[in-house]
Amino acid sequence: MSSEILFVSYREINKIINLKINDYVKAELLALVNRLNTISIIKKAGSGHIGTSLSAIDIFIWVKFFQFKTYKKDIKKKFRNIFFSSKGHDVPALYSVLYSLGIINFNKILKLRKIGGLDGHPDISVPGIDANTGSLGMGLSKAKGILWAKKYLGKKGKVVVVTGDGEFQEGQIFEALQTISHQRLNEIIVIIDHNKIQSSQFVKKIIDLKNLKKKIETFGWYVRRCDGHNFKKLNKVFNKFSKIKNKPKLLIADTIKGKGISFMEHTKIMRKQKNYTWHAGAPNNKDFGLAQEELIKKIKLKFSEKLLPFPKFININKKNETKSNNNLIEIH
Amino acid sequence: MNNSKKKNNWITNSFTDCLIKQAEKKKEIILLDADLSDDVNLFKFAKKFPKRFIQNGIAEQDMVSMAGGLALMGLLPVVNSFASFLTARANEQIYNNSTENTKIIYMCLYAGILPAGAGKSHQSLRDISLLSSIPNMKIYHPYNFLETRKILKYCINIERNNCAIRLSIGPPPTGSLSLPKNYNFKPNKGSVMTKGSDGIIFSYGQTMINQAYKAYQILLKQKIKLKLINMPCINSFDKKWLKKTIGKIKHLFFLEDHNINGGFSDLIISFMMNNKILNNQVLQKFGPSEFPACGTPEEVLKYHKLDHISLASQIKKKLKNK
Missing domain, CATH: 3.40.50.970 (Thiamin diphosphate (ThDP)-binding fold, Pyr/PP domains)
Structure with a gap:
């Protein structure tokens, strides 16, 4: 199993999308197959940010598929819903989601971090990517500009931006919190992927964010906090947000770095280790094999629970192409 | 006021x-x-x-x-x-x-x-x-x-x-030279402000063009004629135009009030080198290399040897060492 790199194809994912089932269950199925595709994208590339991709992916799934839908036909239109990640290094998960939406094709996701393929951090030359990010701290300001322009031009569509929690150490974020509130750009929605770990350490150990909710509320924002892996709770917060008109809105989504793969979840690792070891870099063959096995088991269990046929998997590594990657390539 | x-x-x-x-x-x-x-x-x-x-x-x-x-x-x-x-x-x-x-x-x-x-x-x-x-x-x-x-x-x-x-903020310097008659801005090109063939001064902006023009006037009295060129495009240049403008003039001076490292002078000289515009010309850059001084305009230009008198004497010295 260890030399296989398995994907669930767009066709198979489309079958899930078209199932007549409850949205929360559908989101769970989509999240599982997208987790598999995400780690495979990173494994194929040989590098990429796995922990943050897995903490943010449920938010991506909920927003893109259910809350503020993205359609392929609209990706260049000014009235479309704008959604991007300011931290940017979670882009393997976003690519996976964009692939599931039929916006980028399979050949592209096999070429993460390769010339002519997909950039290691978001770039608008890739369909479905709404802003260039990756250098931390700029996303709120950019989203603010997009929202201002939408209002000026009379164009509809939501503006939602995801940030990291460590990213709240950047000064520009606080410039933006202040100006967005003053300029009454209240329609903006910010989601903090609060996975508690930056690079390899706890945020609270590097620079503690203290009472983040209170801090942001002081800037004139409406702030909610919920489990960022629970679709029901996410939905509830978004419903609440839709009723708040007089303040910009921010969700602190409590997440787990590495969520979905037991031995990558920070909640487990940080009990035993001083450092979180799955921030950047592709897993070696053994770890990848274990991660893949665990996800496939979960997929099969979930599908059989719901009496659904298993999705088919494509193995792109028939010729044993993967180089052994025992050392993580640490690029933050 | x-x-x-x-x-x-x-x-x-x-x-x-x-x-x-x-x-x-x-x-x-x-x-x-x-x-x-x-x-x-x-x-x-x-x-x-x-x-x-x-x-x-x-x-x-x-x-x-x-x-x-x-x-x-x-x-x-x-x-x-x-x-x-x-x-x-x-x-x-x-x-x-x-x-x-x-x-x-x-x-x-x-x-x-x-x-x-x-x-x-x-x-x-x-x-x-x-x-x-x-x-x-x-x-x-x-x-x-x-x-x-x-x-x-x-x-x-x-x-x-x-x-x-x-x-540039503040009023135009007194005695400023006008742009050539019927002046039209052309991208990548400069405009010839004074005629001369003993050397060329490439410069930009009201501050340095004004000092260059005053230096030109000093040197003119000593029978040294400089071609002063206003270069409003700082990082894009026209190869043909530059070649024609330089012709056979041997001494090229580059004058600016940006730091002498990484400014206009470096950009245009690199362009000239990469495009084989140079033909054994002697090049000299003038510009501040230190942190800029604080003071009145006259004091500060003089401190950095960017005032017209310092410039005229430096240019003259350079031309004498042919």
């Missing part, structure tokens, strides 16, 4: 008046300001187009990224602050916007060494080096009010790249 008519020939006023005229025609022009509108009378714009003026407070990074968002939606943001703050503090934000291949116009106020009373925190001597490594960034420095209008119109209507327009 408060007579605004008297200020019609100020670069900053000319810029604002022209921007208002352009904004009347182009609804996509949006002005962003980091609370430095007074120096360039942007309140006139704000009064005329209150819905198209974004006061962003003293938050340059946020302002520049916001401009990036506006540009992504097809608007044309014009971003105002002092060059030293805008291009240095928000440099990464400018770079990030540039990678999206949108178009933004950056107003780089208070470019250069004068006025020198505020000192090194405000004088901008690094912005060219900070911006010129961004591939789709065109940097301009208009010489006077007339050229300011022409360059702004060009940047708004024709230029496809991002534009950084360096603007």
